[in-house]
Amino acid sequence: MTRERVRLVVAVAVTAIYLVPVYWMLNTSFKEQAEVFARPPALVPVPPTIAAYRTAVFGDPDIARGLLNTFVIATGTTILTLVVAVPAAYALARLRIRWVTPALLLFLAVQMIPAVNLALPMFVLFGRVGLVNTYAGLIVANCSLSIPLAITIMRPYFLSVPGEVLEAARVDGCTTFGAFVRVALPVSIPGVITMAVVSFLGAWGEFVFGLALATGDELQPISVVIAKLTNAFGTRWNELMAVSAVVAVPVIVLFVLLQRYIVAGLTDGATKG
């Protein structure tokens, strides 16, 4: 075997082993309750059944509501993040304004703050202004994490827009806002997609704010609903795995469709200032 062949075989084996948890989630989710307790466990669900999905995902109003809540929160977070972060990233990349360095440091530094550090005081402060247990409160809390991240992801895209192009737009009579919307934004769409997806996925899986700020059952995101039901699900692993799979599916779909953007975004956000 050539060296390349050996590497290929090793890589396939490593990838397969690495993804065993994901496979095991899907495998279990297609099993009957009795099959879950087989020893040793069946490596393939025979015959596969969607019973767990039917009872847990579609038959349980708590789960359905949790999924809807998560969708609303993640969508709201993405929209608010886009509106606030895109112009800010543009300003930090391409406008000659004051406080660029302090603002960059601020947005980078706040990303290091543990969510728990924000969730605790937010619970108290949001309580005073009636934001506890509201979509608005959960969206604002999620944005406190996603906006700084989105700005660091987006800024390099605007930096790569040549300054001469923007200068030319200005000479042609564009206002600053016009140059931003008509020239800079269209060529930076990959960046906008990246930050939108990263914001959405971040809010989709968010747990701490949901746990602290959605005190009632009605607005709890799916992550919190699963955690609460974990004990109830204690022995119904197939149903827990079915719900987990449903939570994972949008992430996997977005990831497959936009893999290029997301990987670039996650690593850019992490390494570039």
Next chain:
Amino acid sequence: MTAVLEPATRTPAPAHRRRGRAGHRSDQLFLLPAVLFVAVTVVYPLVYSVLQAFQDVGLREVIRGGAEWVGVANFADQFGRPEFWQALWLSLVYTVGTVALSYAGGLALALLFVHRFAGRNVMRALLMLAWILPTVVGANVWRWLLDGSYGLLNAVLRGIGLIDGDVFWLGQPGPALASVIVATAWSFAPFAMILLVAALQGVPATLYEAARIDGATAWQQFRHVTLPGLRPVSITVMLLIFIFAFKTFDTIYLMTRGGPGGATLTLPLYAFQEAFEFRRYDTAAVATTVMLIVPLVLSVFYFRSLREEEAA
């Protein structure tokens, strides 16, 4: 001040609106909402929480306000509790363990996936699934894999004769801590891999050639060419994972709830428990204030390493 929000017009901009060195003042409006948002939703709560650490805040004060200042009494209280030091210690063990395992795993993956072979990019993307998957999903799957009676891990270990009967990984202090570290590192390692692959590609091939000509073995090449070449990125990766791990709440909470018997109750879980179970918002604030110090110190290192990278 609203000029910036007007729709673009085709008329040439008057001379006074052309940007000077400082730019137009209304340009500042692009940045203002983001700065205000972060000031109100991040900076203000943080300051508020630090102040709470110096007040007497129970449930009554949270609802009605009027908390009294108590100086450093809360700090004295916490620093005198073994549970607090235990939580801080567990946080450090968990964080250092996660950094070590994620980095080692990420480097091993990077050394494999830096080479060209069929399907490499697809497999790299598949590995990234572990990083991109919501923690709530990953944590529950790991809990199921590690289940004492019906979990896959024990089935495999029984199959190859390593264990006999049931091992309750999450039910014993040491194994529970090791388990949450493994589950966290599983998701962080692919992230480390992506950054390290890029760094590996940046190590000049001529250095390896020179080393080979000098008769260096594969290990010597790794030790004296690869590792030094990776150094700046390695530091960044380790710092980032340290920060991620130090603030981790969800994975641990979902897998063990901090148990058994507080064996995985790291500082973030400890703070959450103080606030939401015991309604001691003041001592919770002490814990979160201590938690701020670590990322603060590390971010100084991080910015310095970024600057070095840019200078290099």
